[in-house]
Amino acid sequence: MNTVMITGSSSGYGLETACYFHAQGWTVIATMRDPRASSLPVSERIQVLPLDVTDANSIAAAVEAAGPIDALVNNAGIGLIGAVEATPMPLIRQIFDTNTFGTIAMCQAVIPQMRERQSGTIINVTSSATLTPMPLAALYTASKQAIEGFTGSLAHELGYFGVRARLVEPGYGPTTRFAANSQFRIADLIPDAYAGFAGPIFEAFAGAEVTTRESDVAEAVWLAAQDRTDRLRYAAGADAVALALAG
Incomplete structure (x- = not known):
C-alpha cells in the first residue's frame, strides 16, 4: 500500500488532496500546524501529524513518524497581496x-x-501566477517561481536515482488558502498612491469566475503521483491549463 505525505492539509487543496488519495486506497499522512484543526475522516489509513515547515525539528519528527513515504506533496503555503514598496x-x-x-x-x-x-x-x-504576471503579487510569485526553477533542476538531479519531481500549478480559486491568508494583509500593504491602480484590480478579482476547484488540484496531484513519464508540469483548472498551453 502506497503512502502519501501532504503538507498544509487542514483545509483547501491539502484537505481535498488528502481525501482524494484516501479514496484511491492510499495511506495518507496529513500534516498541519495544529492537528486539532483537522476535519479529515477517521480512518486507519489516515494519520494526522503536527508539522511546521519552517521548523527543522518539526520536519524531522513528522518524517520519522510517517515512516516510508512514496509521495510527498508540498502544499503548505501562504499568500501575499501587496505593493512591493510597502511590504x-x-x-x-x-x-x-x-x-x-x-x-x-x-x-x-x-x-x-x-x-x-x-x-x-x-x-x-505552486501557482498559475508563475505562468503570467499578476499585479500586486510580485513577492508571492517570486516565492513560488523559485520553486518552479528548483523543481525543474531537482527532477534532473533525482531522476538518476529513479525519483521523480513534479509541479502542480493551480489556477484562480478564491476559496483557496492564498485568498484566506492574503486578505488580512491587504490594507497595510497598499499605499494610498496605489488606490487608482489597485481598486479596479480588486474589483476584477471579486467578480472573477472561479476556474480552479479544489478537486481539480487533487486530481492533478494524483495524476502527478501516478505518472511514470518524465513530465514536469501539471496545470490544475481551466485558466492554468490555458496559460500552460499558451506558454
Missing part, C-alpha cells in the same frame, strides 16, 4: 520561509529515503 522585509522573509525554504526543507528530509529505495515522487504545488 516589510520581515513579512517577505516569512513568505519565503514557508513557500520556498519550507518546501526545500521538506524535500531534503525525504530525498534520502527515496534515493535509497530508488523510487518516490515529490510534488510541489
Whole structure:
C-alpha cells in the first residue's frame, strides 16, 4: 500500500488532496500546524501529524513518524497581496520561509529515503501566477517561481536515482488558502498612491469566475503521483491549463 505525505492539509487543496488519495486506497499522512484543526475522516489509513515547515525539528519528527513515504506533496503555503514598496522585509522573509525554504526543507528530509529505495515522487504545488504576471503579487510569485526553477533542476538531479519531481500549478480559486491568508494583509500593504491602480484590480478579482476547484488540484496531484513519464508540469483548472498551453 502506497503512502502519501501532504503538507498544509487542514483545509483547501491539502484537505481535498488528502481525501482524494484516501479514496484511491492510499495511506495518507496529513500534516498541519495544529492537528486539532483537522476535519479529515477517521480512518486507519489516515494519520494526522503536527508539522511546521519552517521548523527543522518539526520536519524531522513528522518524517520519522510517517515512516516510508512514496509521495510527498508540498502544499503548505501562504499568500501575499501587496505593493512591493510597502511590504516589510520581515513579512517577505516569512513568505519565503514557508513557500520556498519550507518546501526545500521538506524535500531534503525525504530525498534520502527515496534515493535509497530508488523510487518516490515529490510534488510541489505552486501557482498559475508563475505562468503570467499578476499585479500586486510580485513577492508571492517570486516565492513560488523559485520553486518552479528548483523543481525543474531537482527532477534532473533525482531522476538518476529513479525519483521523480513534479509541479502542480493551480489556477484562480478564491476559496483557496492564498485568498484566506492574503486578505488580512491587504490594507497595510497598499499605499494610498496605489488606490487608482489597485481598486479596479480588486474589483476584477471579486467578480472573477472561479476556474480552479479544489478537486481539480487533487486530481492533478494524483495524476502527478501516478505518472511514470518524465513530465514536469501539471496545470490544475481551466485558466492554468490555458496559460500552460499558451506558454
